[in-house]
Structure formats: C-alpha cells, structure tokens
Amino acid sequence: MTEKPLSGMDPEEFRKLGKEVVDWIADYLKNAEKYPVFSQVKPGDIKKQLPIAPPTSPERTENILADFNRIILPGITHWNHPGFLAYFANSASAPGILAEMLATALNVNGMLWRTSPSATELEEVVTDWYRQMLGLPVEFQGVIIDTASVSTLVALTAAREAVHKQVREQGLSGRTDLPRLRLYCTEHTHSSIEKAAIVLGIGQEGVRKILSDAEYRMKPELLSAAIEEDRKNGWLPFATVATVGTTSSTSIDPVPAIADICQKEKIWLHVDGAYGGAAAIIPEMRYVLNGCDRADSFVTNPHKWLFAPMDCSVLFTRHVGILKQAFSLVPEYLRTTDGTVNNYMDWGVQLGRRFRSLKLWFIIRSFGVEGLTSLLREHCRLAREFASWVDADKNFERIAPVPFSVVCFRYHPNEISDETKLEKFNAQIIERINATGELFLSHTKLNGRYTIRIAIGNIATTEKHIKRLWELLKAEADKLE
Amino acid sequence: MTEKPLSGMDPEEFRKLGKEVVDWIADYLKNAEKYPVFSQVKPGDIKKQLPIAPPTSPERTENILADFNRIILPGITHWNHPGFLAYFANSASAPGILAEMLATALNVNGMLWRTSPSATELEEVVTDWYRQMLGLPVEFQGVIIDTASVSTLVALTAAREAVHKQVREQGLSGRTDLPRLRLYCTEHTHSSIEKAAIVLGIGQEGVRKILSDAEYRMKPELLSAAIEEDRKNGWLPFATVATVGTTSSTSIDPVPAIADICQKEKIWLHVDGAYGGAAAIIPEMRYVLNGCDRADSFVTNPHKWLFAPMDCSVLFTRHVGILKQAFSLVPEYLRTTDGTVNNYMDWGVQLGRRFRSLKLWFIIRSFGVEGLTSLLREHCRLAREFASWVDADKNFERIAPVPFSVVCFRYHPNEISDETKLEKFNAQIIERINATGELFLSHTKLNGRYTIRIAIGNIATTEKHIKRLWELLKAEADKLE
Numbered sequence: 001m002t003e004k005p006l007s008g009m010d011p012e013e014f015r016k017l018g019k020e021v022v023d024w025i026a027d028y029l030k031n032a033e034k035y036p037v038f039s040q041v042k043p044g045d046i047k048k049q050l051p052i053a054p055p056t057s058p059e060r061t062e063n064i065l066a067d068f069n070r071i072i073l074p075g076i077t078h079w080n081h082p083g084f085l086a087y088f089a090n091s092a093s094a095p096g097i098l099a100e101m102l103a104t105a106l107n108v109n110g111m112l113w114r115t116s117p118s119a120t121e122l123e124e125v126v127t128d129w130y131r132q133m134l135g136l137p138v139e140f141q142g143v144i145i146d147t148a149s150v151s152t153l154v155a156l157t158a159a160r161e162a163v164h165k166q167v168r169e170q171g172l173s174g175r176t177d178l179p180r181l182r183l184y185c186t187e188h189t190h191s192s193i194e195k196a197a198i199v200l201g202i203g204q205e206g207v208r209k210i211l212s213d214a215e216y217r218m219k220p221e222l223l224s225a226a227i228e229e230d231r232k233n234g235w236l237p238f239a240t241v242a243t244v245g246t247t248s249s250t251s252i253d254p255v256p257a258i259a260d261i262c263q264k265e266k267i268w269l270h271v272d273g274a275y276g277g278a279a280a281i282i283p284e285m286r287y288v289l290n291g292c293d294r295a296d297s298f299v300t301n302p303h304k305w306l307f308a309p310m311d312c313s314v315l316f317t318r319h320v321g322i323l324k325q326a327f328s329l330v331p332e333y334l335r336t337t338d339g340t341v342n343n344y345m346d347w348g349v350q351l352g353r354r355f356r357s358l359k360l361w362f363i364i365r366s367f368g369v370e371g372l373t374s375l376l377r378e379h380c381r382l383a384r385e386f387a388s389w390v391d392a393d394k395n396f397e398r399i400a401p402v403p404f405s406v407v408c409f410r411y412h413p414n415e416i417s418d419e420t421k422l423e424k425f426n427a428q429i430i431e432r433i434n435a436t437g438e439l440f441l442s443h444t445k446l447n448g449r450y451t452i453r454i455a456i457g458n459i460a461t462t463e464k465h466i467k468r469l470w471e472l473l474k475a476e477a478d479k480l481e
Numbered sequence: 482m483t484e485k486p487l488s489g490m491d492p493e494e495f496r497k498l499g500k501e502v503v504d505w506i507a508d509y510l511k512n513a514e515k516y517p518v519f520s521q522v523k524p525g526d527i528k529k530q531l532p533i534a535p536p537t538s539p540e541r542t543e544n545i546l547a548d549f550n551r552i553i554l555p556g557i558t559h560w561n562h563p564g565f566l567a568y569f570a571n572s573a574s575a576p577g578i579l580a581e582m583l584a585t586a587l588n589v590n591g592m593l594w595r596t597s598p599s600a601t602e603l604e605e606v607v608t609d610w611y612r613q614m615l616g617l618p619v620e621f622q623g624v625i626i627d628t629a630s631v632s633t634l635v636a637l638t639a640a641r642e643a644v645h646k647q648v649r650e651q652g653l654s655g656r657t658d659l660p661r662l663r664l665y666c667t668e669h670t671h672s673s674i675e676k677a678a679i680v681l682g683i684g685q686e687g688v689r690k691i692l693s694d695a696e697y698r699m700k701p702e703l704l705s706a707a708i709e710e711d712r713k714n715g716w717l718p719f720a721t722v723a724t725v726g727t728t729s730s731t732s733i734d735p736v737p738a739i740a741d742i743c744q745k746e747k748i749w750l751h752v753d754g755a756y757g758g759a760a761a762i763i764p765e766m767r768y769v770l771n772g773c774d775r776a777d778s779f780v781t782n783p784h785k786w787l788f789a790p791m792d793c794s795v796l797f798t799r800h801v802g803i804l805k806q807a808f809s810l811v812p813e814y815l816r817t818t819d820g821t822v823n824n825y826m827d828w829g830v831q832l833g834r835r836f837r838s839l840k841l842w843f844i845i846r847s848f849g850v851e852g853l854t855s856l857l858r859e860h861c862r863l864a865r866e867f868a869s870w871v872d873a874d875k876n877f878e879r880i881a882p883v884p885f886s887v888v889c890f891r892y893h894p895n896e897i898s899d900e901t902k903l904e905k906f907n908a909q910i911i912e913r914i915n916a917t918g919e920l921f922l923s924h925t926k927l928n929g930r931y932t933i934r935i936a937i938g939n940i941a942t943t944e945k946h947i948k949r950l951w952e953l954l955k956a957e958a959d960k961l962e
Contacts, residue, residue, distance in 0.1 A: 022499035075599030118556030171684025174661030201682025203652025
C-alpha cells in the first residue's frame, strides 16, 4: 500500500487535480478540433494496451490521467467536436458541464421527495419551463429519464395499462380473455419503439408499420384503415407513435390528423420528439409540434439538441395517474410520512435517479431562451444553406426535405443510375471523409437509396465546417472511379 | 441579449468558473458535515423560490452558482455526507468525480464500437477486472447499465426469451399456446423485480414470493414445492431471483441450493447483488457469492458500495447471445461495416449509453483492489461493532444478523411489548435523530416489526459517526414518554 488515504484521495489532492482536469476540459472546449473526430483505431487497439487484471495497490492519479491521454483519447470518437455531423450531433455545453460536476459531487438519488427536495422540486420547475418553451399545454407534467428508449418504454407501459385492465396484476401471458395488442408507427419510427414492444410482451408482430408518403410521413388514412382492419381481425389497437423529426430523414408525421384518429379510436398517442421537439422553442418553428398538445405523452431529449450532457430525456404526459397506476410500488423501506409530495420513483422503471434537472436549469438560465433559440435557428439555417448547395449541383441529389438541421443527400451524377454503384460510391465518400478526422458523417437508406446524412447539432459547428464538408465531398466525388 | 458568446460560455470563462466549482467540491468533500445531512425544508419551500417561467435572456453564471448555494443546497439531502446511514449509503469518491468530469466533457455515446472504441473496450476490460475481483467465472461477461432496476429488467427479458420461444416476435398477449409465466423470489426481494414483471407483461400475479426463514432467506424446499405445484396448475416457471444482501436486512438467500433447483428445473437464475455483491472482493467474505458462479445473470452496483458516483450498475451474464437475441435491433442508420466488434446497444434497452466505464477504471486504479477491500472491510467492522453495542444493551434489540455493513435493530425495553407502541417510539427516535441534521437513518419492517436500519457505506463514515449515533439513540430513547 502507498500512503494514499483510505478515501482514495485527499480533498487537497482533488483540488489540485480537479483544476488540472478543468484546464484540460477548457482546452478541449477550445480546441476539440485538434483531435480526429472519428477515432482511427482498429478493433482491439485500446484493449491490448490495458492490463488484463486489476491493480492490487493504489496507483497515482497522475498516472491514470496520463493513461487517459495516452491510451483512452485515441479511441474516442469525439461527439463534442464541431466536425461531428453523424447520427444526431449533440453537445456537452460548458454550463451543462459545470452543473454535472456539482450533481456528481452531491451524488443525490432523487427517488423520493425527501431524498432531496431540491432535486424533485427543481425537476418540476425546469420541466415546466421547458414545457412553456415548447408551447405545450399546462396539463403536461414532466419527468426526466435517462434516455428516450426508457421514456418511450414508460409511456407505452402506461398506454398498455390504460387499455388492458389488470395487466399490472395479471400480466399478458396465458390469458384467454385478452386480444392481442397492436401499436402503430412507420418504418421511419425509431427502433426503440420496437424494442419497447419486445420488452412489454407485445412483440414485433404487435408493431404495425403504416406506410409513409414520399416525404417519409405516416399516411393517416392508412392508419385508420389498419386500425379498422385489425379490430375486425381480433387485435386490440392500443397506441400510435408519431414522430416529430424521424431519425433517418427528420420527417414530421401529420400529428393533427393522427391525433384525430387516436381520439376517435380511443388509443394512446405517444409523440417521439427526441431530436425534433426542441425546434419548437423557435417561434417561427413552433408549428412542428402542431397537434402534439393532444398527445397522451411526448418525449424530447435535451441531451440531443439542447446542449445538455448525456443523459437527459424529458417525458411529458397528461396522465401521471396512469403512469403511477402502472409503476408505483412502495416497499416498507421506502414508505414515508411526507404526505402528498411527489416521489418521482413512482413515475417509471428506475428507482435510482440522478440529479439531472440541475444541468437543465444551468443551461436554460445560462443561455436564456433567446440564446438557445438563436443556436437552434442557426443550425437550421446552416442545414438549409448546405441543402441549397446540394440542390444547385448537378452531381448531387437531395433525398429528403430539410425541416430541421439534418440534410439527407447523395452523390448522383446523371450518368450513373445503378443503385449498387451509387451505394458503393457514396459509402466510399463517407469512409474517406471520416478517415480525414476532420468531419464525421453517417448514412441511412431512404426508399432503398443509400443516403449520406449530416446532422448539425454540436454547439461549436459553424459555417466553416459545412463549407469544408462541401469541399471535401466534391473532391472525394471527383476521385471516384 | 448580453455579450455572452453563442456557445453559452467562453472556454476561458469555463476555466475560471470550473476551478471555482472544483474549490467548492474540494471544500465539500472535506466539510460535508457542515450541512444537515437530511434536508430540513418543507414541501414547496424550494419551488416557491424559483421563477415559474424560464428566463428570456442569458444570465451570468455567477448568479446561477450563487442561487445553487442559496436556493438548491438547503433542499439537498446529502447522500455524500458521512452521517448518511439511510437506504444504502453510497459515495461519489474523488477519483470517481474526476472521471465523471472528463466523461461529461467528452459526452461520448457508447452505443456502437465505432462511436468510441475506448468506451466499448474499456467497458469490456473494467467489467472483467470487476468479475475477477468478485471471483466470478470467466464465462461471465459484463455490461454497464444505469441502475439495477434496468439491469434486472434486461436479465428477466432474456430469461423470458430463453423459455418462451417467439416472444420477441409474437409477444405474449392473446396467445392461446402460451402458459402463464411465473418467476420466484421472496418478500425480501427488491421491488424492482416486481416492477420488471409488470413491465414484461408477467404481472404481479406472475411473481410468486417464497416464504423466508427466520433470518429472511428463501427456503429452497418451498421453492421446489412451489415450482412443482405451479407446473401442475399450468404455470410455466421461468426464473428465480435470489438476493445477496436483501434491501431490508441484507440477508443472503441460499444460492447454492437455489442454483441446484434452477438447474434441475431448467429455469433462469438471476442474482441481485446490487449492494451485497461488492463484499465478495474481501477475501474472507468471498463466500457471500457461493453458488453465484452458477447464475445465469448477476447484477451488482458500483454506485452503491464501490464509491462510484451515480449511476453505475454492472450486469454479468453467461448468456450474451440470449440478451442479443432478445434485444438486438439494427436499423440502417446504425449499421456498420466494422465486422465482429461488440456493439453494446445490442445488450439491452437503452441506445444512448454514457461513458460509465471511465469512473470504474479511475476508481479501481486509484484505490487499488487492496484499498477498496480495506474500505469495505472497515464498513463491515463498524457494523459489527455497532451491533455488539445493541446486543449488550437491554433496551435495544437486534432484528437481523449482520453479514455486511447494515444493522437492523430497534429500541425495545423489556417493559414494552405492544407492537404499536414500539413502532411509534422507534419512528419517533428516527425522526428526532434525522431532525438533528447530524445523521440520517431510515426504517424497514421485518416480520411485522418496525425496525431502525443503518447502512454504513459512505466513504467518509468512521467510528466517530457510529459512536455519535449510539449516543443519540440512547439519549432520544431516554426522552420517550
């Protein structure tokens, strides 16, 4: 054993090392671009540098930090880099990082009101601030969950509880009194909905994918027809998931028409606005949430496009009672005499709950609603500008409208019509640009067409980056053979 | 708008404020005891100090930090305080905080290998380090999940998949070919198991609670009998959840005998060692995991008793293939050509995955296995010492054995035998001690008896704190009328 204190680190040592880490982070926020955004290591490269057994004796923290720089960093794909344009780009903003530092040190578990009244009450306040920013109705109450995958699972558990009496008590299996459950979405709905259906015992066959129109939006008339057909065939329709900003193309399902159908059919409407929802804070884009005021539940992730460090997903619902009916379980050791306080553990799956409202509070106050609005507006402007370059170039083709900050396009000169060849070329372009380390792109497929997809969402991404992308795209396209 | 940069904060401003926050945290780690451990505010006290609408313009971060101190802190119940003895006491240790600072700034989403090879490969390495520390067999592979609630849900989804063919595809509802599913645990098993059963569509009736012995441990002969009876009555037994360190009393279910039964009956054995599992790193306590080498899945939470900041739960399983069979869903936009790499998104519910392995790496290296062992051994010693004081005092009664660092006891002088009166007195003692702000206790009920329960698990808790607790307990008991 060395002379380390039993507590692992003296507070004064933490003070010194913590400030070195802050210096590292400040430099990183300033110069993330000095790192290749997409890690260039090969499988196993990191692992082979790490001991296969844990150290018996304490090690100096300086050595761990040195290994972080030497071993870990080369294997990082830099999500917090302005050249990150893949998936949904996100950001750990400086105010968000400060809040996380404090939340980590306090290490609050906000399961019960009494286990930190501030955690519960701040969560009530900031989710309501966010509700107002999004223009959602006052009946919507919010809870912060780790990810949209779990938020959706929670919402659909409530939807199942609402339609199927006694599922909580009796379950689903082996019951002859229950018809099979069906939920509706499209092929563009996020995979987490299908995953939730698997977990909930609805099964993949219980997820019916409604055809989309040419712009990847659910066709509401087909939803109506599907529900009618399913009822005839003995299914019990119980939920529809509409999306505001689908993952592939950021299309917006026609929520008002879908809400009409759900209301008429008395089925739960869950809206997935994990990425796109945030755009509704921009006054001139408020329309993206048209109809969402009539949803039963709505999820949007501040860790996607509101500059909150991972993880932070807000689930809104007008049916807190049903959530609690599905989830509340209070063993003796968690029973309190606090009266009618809000114990967020009753709202979902997880008992352990980090103090996530703190970062949302820091971010909304630090940027102000106007500051956040300006950033999102600028991301959308950059996307439209990039799309205009694509549209003006005969060798490139846009594959989807650009309602938010994502552009779907491909290299497609007139002389090539073979889809296999186009896929190969576009995959090559992505691979080569990713190999530069300057920018990181990902792909999707839309109507069978291999598509390059850029998502502008990192807080430090500017016009410079999309200009550079356009240069590289044209240069790599020219080199194709 | 003020002159704030669009990015919310200039890196140099972050450098300055970040260091102030580090100073705050260092002081906090040194002097957490200057705060009342149990928040003394009343419901609504925090909320009424917060504006009901979000700020339009950016605010100075200094003001937010000042409000954190002025408004938020009084409403914090200090989990990271050495006087925290409620629930399962935990710790955000200094090395863990440093790691979280870096992980937050990098903001990695470790969903795919390529979205940060270091996140995936470090997770493989540190979960294997931990497996070795616990003495679990090499077939066990680990994944870091946020909470034991979700880890258990994942494990039981896999168990359901293993027994019921085509549940993933066809679901459970409306199928006449499926018998009802049953899983087995005891009344002392954590509520998250019942919650998982609700979500999975097994229902509360699908959870059969096997009677425990006088020391709160499952009676294996009753488990056998229950399975046999259920099979006769048309149920399909599919899983047993055994616990190493139950929440109320930290009892240890007889895992070797339960494993025999599960093996014979071909049903999934999940072991919940969320708290107690960590103790197996102490060589002389390795026995607490006897039989767990034969489990199908095993969960233990480094954020409980291994000094990791929330959240960090490790799920081990020998059946990664079944987990993937249950959960893997790869939409086009997440498809890669990386070959046979490990994409952790396939192992569970969540797509978004924080870089949680970093804190486990910092902690294991910074303390060393010996350092962690010494801390846990000391916590157990303190608990035994406290228990010896209880045992020696005729006015107090111990209610459960002390296999780990939790002591269950109550005030129970000879002259009082009325349970209602005992409950009232013991509840009063807890309330009065909690009101001092020096120490924070919680309660449970064991065989109908209201029980004071202390959990020694915070890294800074020492003999001084339990001596003070004993003083206060006796003083408060003397004041009862």
